[in-house]
Amino acid sequence: MKAEIITIGDEILIGQVIDTNSAWIGQQLNPLGWDVTRITTISDTASAITKSLDNGINNSDLIIMTGGLGPTKDDITKKTLCTYFGVDLIFDETAFKNVERIFNHLKREVTQVNRDQALIPANAKALQNNFGTAPGLWFEANNCIIICLPGVPYEMKDILSNFVFPQLKKRSSDIVSHRTLVVSGIPESLISEQIESIELSLPAELKIAYLPNYGVVRLRISGKGKDAAKIEAELNKTVSSIENILGKHVIANSDKRIEEVVGDLLSIRKESVSVAESCTGGFVAHLITSTPGSSAYFPGSVVTYSYENKTEVLGVDAELLWNKGAVSQEVVEKMAKAVRLKNNTDYGVAISGIAGPSGGTEDKPVGTVWMAVTNGTKTQSKVYHLKGDRRQNIERSGNLALELLRQIILA
């Protein structure tokens, strides 16, 4: 069962907004046995919508189209669909009740613009939108299901989860299953050489993909077919073979981010961590607290952005700061030790660097980042020379600091 996602919106084409909707839809469809074969983002013009619909209906069993259903004038999807199917807009009583419900809740009057939200193409079935006034639309034509949804993420997700996915599950036949191994400390090309024999003898149902990011490579092993038991057995066998070869470089055998891997380790050991951040400005704390349940091992942290703050909050010697600079081994080690004691945690992590774009010197160019991790008895520090922009340097530093923490926990 082949699916396509069509996203309508100039804001994505000009790069003002990143298309996260399609990623979410892809994640959900895949385990239901629907294979997303193409994601297309197009302009909100009638011709672009018509062309992509034509193309999709001939190639796929399902099209999920998002965007272009809002109340404002740049939203033309509904009219284009009417023209495409040769039908009129009709007033849908249930969709209008939903518009009224939402406006009553907001204690606002229903305007004409809002009333028009209840107009739907005559050949469509309206799908209830719990969080907005634009209903989702379900069409069937040429053996293809076409779902049109508003682009607002929580409205789109709610409509799909409640009214679309349960139906799609019933109509699919293939089993799809994925495993992910997170591999650290070994580059993509070396992994490829080491597991070459496995790849060459891979069962027809399986596929291996390499997803490198932030010095970590995710190996995704996918299986697809009719026989669930066979696919699971093949996946298990392949995953074990790879784990045997790559050994301790496999830091997780599910699709976990480094903050989840570290969180799991701390939870199991009933240990805790606190963080003192300078250049990462709260990003490491944000990564750690993104994981539900992190309060069990993370009591808190500090961002000490200024020199004064490093001295007053963490007791870093002012003279040391001026002699060695805030971005130095001595200062991050002191910060790590101080934040650990201050928060009474098992581990202390500290980062200080120059994220850019300015602030670099000849000695310490933009991208120079010192980080330290201490467990009280042993303190380890590392320096990196990163080459990204501000955002990338912050993100990369945060990930690298958590990887250093992981190593110290396991040392």
Place this chain on the structure above:
Amino acid sequence: MKAEIITIGDEILIGQVIDTNSAWIGQQLNPLGWDVTRITTISDTASAITKSLDNGINNSDLIIMTGGLGPTKDDITKKTLCTYFGVDLIFDETAFKNVERIFNHLKREVTQVNRDQALIPANAKALQNNFGTAPGLWFEANNCIIICLPGVPYEMKDILSNFVFPQLKKRSSDIVSHRTLVVSGIPESLISEQIESIELSLPAELKIAYLPNYGVVRLRISGKGKDAAKIEAELNKTVSSIENILGKHVIANSDKRIEEVVGDLLSIRKESVSVAESCTGGFVAHLITSTPGSSAYFPGSVVTYSYENKTEVLGVDAELLWNKGAVSQEVVEKMAKAVRLKNNTDYGVAISGIAGPSGGTEDKPVGTVWMAVTNGTKTQSKVYHLKGDRRQNIERSGNLALELLRQIILA
């Protein structure tokens, strides 16, 4: 001049990775006068690549294709391009020198897998990859430029910036210009009604789009044509008319995020802010410090995740915490005041809530978030009942707290 972006990668189709490359490319191409009319993500199979190339070459003047140029077996773009153009792979001496340079730097031996990176289709020109071993490729066929790039973001960006964009700028003729107004405190449908007359009499060169997110609506006014002066004049006139109608609801007249708007206000007033975060766990500090130059108005912050930490670091009365709960007006107000004094800043911001998925009670369900902002003499607090998942609740809370800060600064 029409451009298309084709992204190759199953990891995007199954939603394991979000396609941020295309957004970046779209952002860069647009001001160069190239109109991105379609972004397509496809599977890394020969048939999908061939079909999308065919489609693109017939519809566009430029195709930028990313992904599928790595050294590993799942990367088949190069072979498919050879078949498509009916040419062989040839050894490129300059591309190989680059592979050697990178491996010398890493003090590693060049393996056969890496050596193959220097093989390129006979009709392509290799583009130097400063950060990786896979060269970019430049083809021209059927009046269409086809650029193939590795999917690793910093490699892709570096190749495009150095070798592709300067050439593309020379070949374009249209002028494209955008303005963005960031509008707060008024819903999309009401904006639409208020500026209806402007939209109805919009010059043919202009277009208005609504981009709602986190309670803020971005109005993007785009102009396109041959006459730069005319477009700028029309944009200026339209922007002023909208600003006049929407008044103080326009919080920025360029595409700024709320943390940038707040940062600008603080910089101009030479004021400063510090933050005490509970449920947002460092995210607000991260937002603030994402802006270059934020050290001028942000000395630091604390994440007080545990009860003990709120008491020890911020002096929140333990009895108050147990009586009212950490998620309460009294506690956030106390936190805001304490962090302001502790960091000696003009403003103090505090947030405490239940991000979810667990931790909710009947009184305070998941999504309940209290936030407070103080300027020392006046303290204002607000409660929200958010409906998202953990990540959304954290992001939304952070944005709302900065909006509250903006209002207090301007009060």
